[in-house]
Amino acid sequence: MATTPLPLLVEELSSEAFAPYGTVWGRPYGDDKPAFTAPATDFWHQDFFDCGDQGEPEVLWVNYRKNDRIVSSLEVHWLTEQAIVPLGSHGVIHIVALTDASGPRPDLATLKAFHIPPGKGISMHTGCWHATQVADGQVSCLMLTRGSTTAELVAYLEQGAPAIESAMHTLPQTYLLQI
Numbered sequence: 001m002a003t004t005p006l007p008l009l010v011e012e013l014s015s016e017a018f019a020p021y022g023t024v025w026g027r028p029y030g031d032d033k034p035a036f037t038a039p040a041t042d043f044w045h046q047d048f049f050d051c052g053d054q055g056e057p058e059v060l061w062v063n064y065r066k067n068d069r070i071v072s073s074l075e076v077h078w079l080t081e082q083a084i085v086p087l088g089s090h091g092v093i094h095i096v097a098l099t100d101a102s103g104p105r106p107d108l109a110t111l112k113a114f115h116i117p118p119g120k121g122i123s124m125h126t127g128c129w130h131a132t133q134v135a136d137g138q139v140s141c142l143m144l145t146r147g148s149t150t151a152e153l154v155a156y157l158e159q160g161a162p163a164i165e166s167a168m169h170t171l172p173q174t175y176l177l178q179i
Contacts, residue, residue: 005176008071010093010113013120020110021096021128023047025085025121047123051146052079058147063140064092066133069177071095071113073170074106074129080146080165084132085121090139092116093177097129105169113177129169135179 011017015024025046029037035044051057062084074097086092095113097106106129116122123144124130132141148165155161156168 005070005174007178008095008111008113008175009178010115013114013116013122017112018096018114018122020098021112022081022122022124025083025123026119047083049083049123049144050081050126052126055080055146055148058145058150060143060145060150061140062143063138064132064134065138067136069133069179071131071133071171071175071177073168074131075166075168076104076106076127076129077146077149077166078127078164080149081123081126081144082128082130082149083121083123083144084116085142086116086118087140087142089118090134090137091118091120092139092141093133093135093179094122095131095133095175095177096124099127099129104167106171108171108173111175115179133177 013024018024027046029035029042029044032045049057084094093113094116097108098110100107152163152165156163
């Protein structure tokens with residue numbers, strides 16, 4: 001790896017900017033159906049979640065603490081979308097890249113970083129490479145994923161078991177988040 005990281009600007013989250021990577025959650029009440037509004041409550045559609053054929057959706061509680069602003073690796077999930085919703089008063093910085101058309105690795109020309117504030121969330125498309133950081137401290141997030149992907153990832157991280165549903169990729173160049 002090169003010794004000087006390349007700058008990676010952290011962008012504000014918008015539906016248009018994030019569209020190649022997935023869907024932004026937290027849109028205001030509007031034309032999305034189904035929807036209901038009354039004095040006591042409102043609810044409206046945000047997204048349909050796809051955890052893949054024969055997948056079982058799983059809700060995780062995730063604590064993020066990495067805050068060195070260095071991006072040197074990304075992970076991907078081949079069978080499921082994955083959603084992240086920051087909880088509490090701080091957001092997360094989410095790094096994403098599309099899969100390279102010539103092989104199962106990230107396309108670094110599509111590498112972007114977004115600030116996901118509390119009150120918003122994202123759902124990444126299947127095959128979206130990603131990593132997450134925080135500005136400082138710890139941020140808890142709700143995550144929606146596929147149960148078998150979580151089990152496989154734990155076995156990979158704890159025991160070095162093979163990963164089929166996911167992959168990790170060390171980047172050829174490090175990037176420094178510009179907050």
